[in-house]
Amino acid sequence: MKKLHNQLLVIVGLIMFFVCLNMGIYNLFTKRCISDYSDGLKAKSIELDRYLPFVEDSELVKVDSELMLEGDLPVLDGAAALYPIFSATVHAIYPQDCVHFDGENFTEESVLQYRNTRGAYKAIVDGDIDIAICVKPSEEQLAYAKEKGVELEFVPIGKEAFVFIVNKDNPVDGLTEDEIRDIYAGEITNWSKVGGDNKLISPLQRNQGSGSQTAMLSFMNGREMPRDYNSFLGSAIGFSFRFYVEGIVEDGGVKMLSVNGVYPNVENIKNDSYPVVQNIYAVYRKENTNENIPIVIDWLLSDEGQQMIEDTGYVGINVIE
Amino acid sequence: MSDKKFYTILVIILILGVISTVALTIYTAQLYDKCSIISYIANEPF
Numbered sequence: 001m002k003k004l005h006n007q008l009l010v011i012v013g014l015i016m017f018f019v020c021l022n023m024g025i026y027n028l029f030t031k032r033c034i035s036d037y038s039d040g041l042k043a044k045s046i047e048l049d050r051y052l053p054f055v056e057d058s059e060l061v062k063v064d065s066e067l068m069l070e071g072d073l074p075v076l077d078g079a080a081a082l083y084p085i086f087s088a089t090v091h092a093i094y095p096q097d098c099v100h101f102d103g104e105n106f107t108e109e110s111v112l113q114y115r116n117t118r119g120a121y122k123a124i125v126d127g128d129i130d131i132a133i134c135v136k137p138s139e140e141q142l143a144y145a146k147e148k149g150v151e152l153e154f155v156p157i158g159k160e161a162f163v164f165i166v167n168k169d170n171p172v173d174g175l176t177e178d179e180i181r182d183i184y185a186g187e188i189t190n191w192s193k194v195g196g197d198n199k200l201i202s203p204l205q206r207n208q209g210s211g212s213q214t215a216m217l218s219f220m221n222g223r224e225m226p227r228d229y230n231s232f233l234g235s236a237i238g239f240s241f242r243f244y245v246e247g248i249v250e251d252g253g254v255k256m257l258s259v260n261g262v263y264p265n266v267e268n269i270k271n272d273s274y275p276v277v278q279n280i281y282a283v284y285r286k287e288n289t290n291e292n293i294p295i296v297i298d299w300l301l302s303d304e305g306q307q308m309i310e311d312t313g314y315v316g317i318n319v320i321e
Numbered sequence: 322m323s324d325k326k327f328y329t330i331l332v333i334i335l336i337l338g339v340i341s342t343v344a345l346t347i348y349t350a351q352l353y354d355k356c357s358i359i360s361y362i363a364n365e366p367f
Contacts, residue, residue, distance in 0.1 A: 011327075011330055011334065014338070015334055017338070018337075018342065021342055022345055025345055027366060028366060032360070032365065033356035033360070034352060034356070034360070169365075204358055206358065238359070238361070238362050239358075244359065245359060253364065254359055
C-alpha cells in the first residue's frame with residue numbers, strides 16, 4: 001500500500017512538473033508574443049483593406065484634388081506604417097481603375113503596392129516600382145542600390161518622431177539620448193541605474209532592414225548594438241515610430257518616453273525640440289524618366305499633400321498656408 | 322502496481338511532457354518572430 005502511495009506521488013509529481021513548466025513558459029514568454037487584439041492596438045495595426053483607396057468606408061484621409069494624373073502612372077509602395085500616406089495619394093490624384101486588390105494584397109498590375117520597407121527599397125532599385133515612401137535606407141539597402149548601379153533620389157515630404165517605449169507600469173518616464181545608447185550598447189543593464197526599479201533591462205530590437213531597425217542603428221551613431229538574449233526576464237524597452245504608438249498609449253499597455261526631457265508630441269516634432277526625428281522620403285530612381293513622378297512629389301509637397309500627411313497622423317515638412 | 326507498469330507510466334508521461342514542452346517552445350519561437358514589439362512590451366508579466 002505504501003509502495004502504491006509512493007508510486008502515485010511520483011506520477012503526480014512528474015505530471016505537475018510538466019504542467020508547471022509549460023505554464024511558466026506560457027505565462028513568461030508565449031502570452032507576451034500573442035498579439036493583443038484590444039481596440040487600441042487594432043486601431044493602429046496596418047491592415048491593407050482598412051486604408052484602400054476608392055472605397056467608401058475606407059479609413060484613409062480623402063482629399064478632393066483637382067489634379068488627376070494621366071498617362072504612365074507611377075507605381076507607389078513603401079513602409080508599412082506609411083501605407084496610409086501613399087494610399088491616400090493614389091486616392092487623391094490617380095484615376096479610379098488603377099488599383100487592384102485581391103482581398104489579401106495588391107495584384108501585379110496595381111499601381112498601389114505594399115511590400116514594407118525592405119521590399120520597397122529592393123523594388124525601387126530593381127525598377128518594379130517608381131516611388132517608395134519610406135524613411136532612410138539601411139547601409140545594406142544603399143549597398144544594394146550601388147551594386148545595381150542605381151542612383152536614388154530622396155525628397156523629404158514629412159517628419160516622424162522615433163520613439164522609445166516601455167510598459168505603462170515602468171516608473172521611468174524619460175531617458176537621455178546617451179542613456180538610451182548605453183542601454184542598447186549593453187552598458188546600462190538595470191533600470192535602477194536610470195531611476196527605475198531594480199530590474200534587468202531587456203532592450204528589444206527589430207528585424208534587420210526594417211525601417212525602425214535602420215532608424216535605431218542611425219541613432220546609435222556607430223556604436224555596437226548587440227542583441228541581448230540574456231535579459232528576457234527583464235523589463236523591456238523598445239522603439240518604434242510615433243504613428244504606431246501614439247493612439248494606443250492610454251489603453252495599449254505601453255507609454256512613450258521623453259527624450260532629453262522632451263515628449264514626442266506633434267508640437268515638439270514641428271518645433272524640432274524632440275531630438276529624434278526621422279524624415280519621411282519620396283524615393284525614386286534618378287534615371288526614371290516617368291514625367292508623372294515630379295508631379296506626384298510636387299503634390300505631396302503642396303498644401304493639399306502636406307495637409308493629407310498631417311491628417312494621416314504624421315508631420316508635414318512644409319508649413320501649410 | 323508492478324514496477325514494470327510504474328516505469329511504463331513514467332516513461333509515457335515523460336515523453337508526452339517533453340513533446341508538449343518542445344511544441345510550446347517552437348510555437349513561442351514562431352510567435353516571437355512575428356509578434357508586435359508593442360504587444361510584447363504591453364503584455365509584460367512583471
